[in-house]
Amino acid sequence: MSTATHSLPRTIGAHAVLLTYTVIALFPVIIVIMNSFKSRAGIFGAPLTPPTPKTFDLIGYTTVIGQGDFIHYFQNSLVVTVASLFFVLLFGAMAAFALSEYRFRGNSMMGLYLALGIMIPIRLGTVAILQLMVASGLVNTLTALILVYTAQGLPLAVFILSEFMKQVSDDLKNAGRIDGLSEYTIFFRLVLPLVRPSMATVAVFTMIPIWNDLWFPLILAPSEETKTVTLGAQLFLGQFVTNWNAILAALSLAIMPVLILYVIFSRQLIRGITSGAVK
Amino acid sequence: MGSLNIENVKKAFGPVEVLKGINLEVTDGEFVVFVGPSGCGKSTLLRVIAGLEDSTSGRVVIDGADVSATPPAKRGIAMVFQTYALYPHLTVKNNMGLGLKQAGTPAAEIDRRIGIASSMLSLEPYLARRPAELSGGQRQRVAIGRAVVREPKLFLFDEPLSNLDAALRVNTRLEIAQLHRRLRATMIYVTHDQVEAMTLADKIVVLNAGKIEQIGGPMELYNAPANEFVAGFIGSPKMNFVDGARLGETAKTIGVRPEHLTVDAKSGAWKGTVVHAEHLGADTNLYLDCEKAGLITVRIFGVYNAEPGATLYATPDPAKTYRFGADGKVLK
Numbered sequence: 001m002s003t004a005t006h007s008l009p010r011t012i013g014a015h016a017v018l019l020t021y022t023v024i025a026l027f028p029v030i031i032v033i034m035n036s037f038k039s040r041a042g043i044f045g046a047p048l049t050p051p052t053p054k055t056f057d058l059i060g061y062t063t064v065i066g067q068g069d070f071i072h073y074f075q076n077s078l079v080v081t082v083a084s085l086f087f088v089l090l091f092g093a094m095a096a097f098a099l100s101e102y103r104f105r106g107n108s109m110m111g112l113y114l115a116l117g118i119m120i121p122i123r124l125g126t127v128a129i130l131q132l133m134v135a136s137g138l139v140n141t142l143t144a145l146i147l148v149y150t151a152q153g154l155p156l157a158v159f160i161l162s163e164f165m166k167q168v169s170d171d172l173k174n175a176g177r178i179d180g181l182s183e184y185t186i187f188f189r190l191v192l193p194l195v196r197p198s199m200a201t202v203a204v205f206t207m208i209p210i211w212n213d214l215w216f217p218l219i220l221a222p223s224e225e226t227k228t229v230t231l232g233a234q235l236f237l238g239q240f241v242t243n244w245n246a247i248l249a250a251l252s253l254a255i256m257p258v259l260i261l262y263v264i265f266s267r268q269l270i271r272g273i274t275s276g277a278v279k
Numbered sequence: 280m281g282s283l284n285i286e287n288v289k290k291a292f293g294p295v296e297v298l299k300g301i302n303l304e305v306t307d308g309e310f311v312v313f314v315g316p317s318g319c320g321k322s323t324l325l326r327v328i329a330g331l332e333d334s335t336s337g338r339v340v341i342d343g344a345d346v347s348a349t350p351p352a353k354r355g356i357a358m359v360f361q362t363y364a365l366y367p368h369l370t371v372k373n374n375m376g377l378g379l380k381q382a383g384t385p386a387a388e389i390d391r392r393i394g395i396a397s398s399m400l401s402l403e404p405y406l407a408r409r410p411a412e413l414s415g416g417q418r419q420r421v422a423i424g425r426a427v428v429r430e431p432k433l434f435l436f437d438e439p440l441s442n443l444d445a446a447l448r449v450n451t452r453l454e455i456a457q458l459h460r461r462l463r464a465t466m467i468y469v470t471h472d473q474v475e476a477m478t479l480a481d482k483i484v485v486l487n488a489g490k491i492e493q494i495g496g497p498m499e500l501y502n503a504p505a506n507e508f509v510a511g512f513i514g515s516p517k518m519n520f521v522d523g524a525r526l527g528e529t530a531k532t533i534g535v536r537p538e539h540l541t542v543d544a545k546s547g548a549w550k551g552t553v554v555h556a557e558h559l560g561a562d563t564n565l566y567l568d569c570e571k572a573g574l575i576t577v578r579i580f581g582v583y584n585a586e587p588g589a590t591l592y593a594t595p596d597p598a599k600t601y602r603f604g605a606d607g608k609v610l611k
Contacts, residue, residue: 171364171437174331175425179378180352193368 036248060249073232084149092157100165117155140223153206164198200268281432281465288337299489314476315486357426365410396427507607530602537578539599547592
């Protein structure tokens with residue numbers, strides 16, 4: 001660190017602002033996790049205090065594990081998220097490669113068309129999507145969710161990845177062509193490893209809305225067999241009685257997988273976000 | 280076994296015509312350099328030969344076979360790129376062997392060829408390393424080695440020295456020259472640096488704005504440029520061009536190289552004042568502002584002491600003065 005740009009008051013100021021933001025961002029999450037370990041009386045009596053020996057209670061977790069098929073819901077969420085993520089990254093990267101690498105008529109129009117989805121929320125098409133799923137017999141299947149989420153994630157993926165793919169050296173791809181590599185080998189072996197940081201960025205931005213989504217599971221796959229975690233947690237939200245222990249426990253558990261995936265991607269993520277900026 | 284014919288090749292990107300009908304013949308074993316200012320189409324022409332770009336019209340014939348519709352890997356060529364373009368995930372050995380592996384060459388043969396190429400380029404200690412662990416000069420040698428193991432009919436070099444520093448550039452230039460002498464292979468080399476062109480080439484192709492201005496040996500281009508562009512492009516410092524009318528000549532422009540001018544403190548053809556002097560040790564470049572000829576450069580061999588502001592007389596060597604017509608062509 002050079003002293004010219006880093007004075008002590010400025011460092012303190014910057015840290016104060018960042019710490020404040022961190023506290024604000026983490027506050028709800030901490031409240032949820034804290035209260036998930038408390039008895040019902042503890043939650044309502046003193047919602048902001050951490051669990052004490054008196055209020056500590058695992059009733060929420062035992063309810064969640066015991067009642068309802070939560071392991072199964074988790075499995076559904078995981079299958080949907082991972083499968084959608086896989087398809088978004090695969091098709092997004094392939095489309096981005098085509099848009100950035102090949103000159104063809106309507107290239108820029110095609111790029112614009114593919115990016116249009118960023119501006120139009122997919123939920124506007126819910127009715128049509130539901131009709132389509134009913135007609136094709138996909139209601140109450142995980143396939144329906146995977147298809148919808150893949151469509152939802154693609155525009156941003158194509159948009160971000162095509163920008164990064166343009167930066168991959170032409171010479172490298174041409175060297176591959178002269179050595180007789182197929183376009184697929186060039187794509188998978190030469191280009192994809194070089195855009196890995198941006199792939200991680202796209203993965204995180206795609207993954208979180210899918211994992212947290214309530215809308216499409218509720219409409220397209222509400223059956224017991226296909227419930228996702230967010231939809232499963234609704235089980236404890238009644239019109240008259242709400243089992244807060246169970247809801248908080250379910251939500252705390254739901255944070256875990258997405259957190260693990262985030263940790264996996266985050267090392268790459270930082271590079272993905274900054275690589276365009278500093279170079 | 281490595282001849283190349285380019286017949287009326289044209290290339291357009293949309294409405295922009297980059298190559299305007301190129302005809303060229305390269306015989307087996309020749310070292311041909313394409314030289315020209317940036318944007319003249321020399322790299323595009325090389326990419327058309329390699330098959331990385333399709334020509335809009337015209338034919339590319341390698342060894343008597345029309346390869347206009349053949350993919351790059353099947354043309355029997357190897358290419359060295361300006362940015363090295365090594366595969367970052369492969370070791371030096373695998374970088375060199377990949378093309379042969381793709382072509383289905385037996386492993387023993389691949390090893391043999393890598394052995395020869397790496398000893399030729401002194402790359403043996405680095406065979407197990409990845410490109411990221413090599414210096415720029417080593418990387419470019421690996422890239423050259425990758426071309427050598429393919430034993431191509433045609434070597435294509437796309438500004439291979441541009442990313443190297445000055446000292447390495449001279450070394451690598453020497454290595455490429457030796458490589459050519461040793462392999463006796465046909466090589467096509469693209470550069471914007473006329474020093475590289477002069478030192479390496481058997482035959483130089485000067486390109487400008489998508490057209491060939493002149494083809495010839497280095498000394499031929501230096502001694503007998505066909506037009507004003509070639510005369511100005513070949514030779515450093517650049518040839519002096521003086522408006523013919525100011526000198527009372529019939530030609531539109533008079534050209535004389537800085538080294539073909541002599542200076543004298545007392546008398547001469549063009550009287551001028553010294554604007555600036557560059558002392559390079561082996562020679563001295565003087566910039567003179569002349570009454571008749573305008574600003575000219577004079578190159579004097581050895582040390583010559585001249586202060587800015589001093590008056591000097593420059594005299595061109597009449598035998599080495601070029602006269603250009605209104606169309607830029609040399610007047611005989």
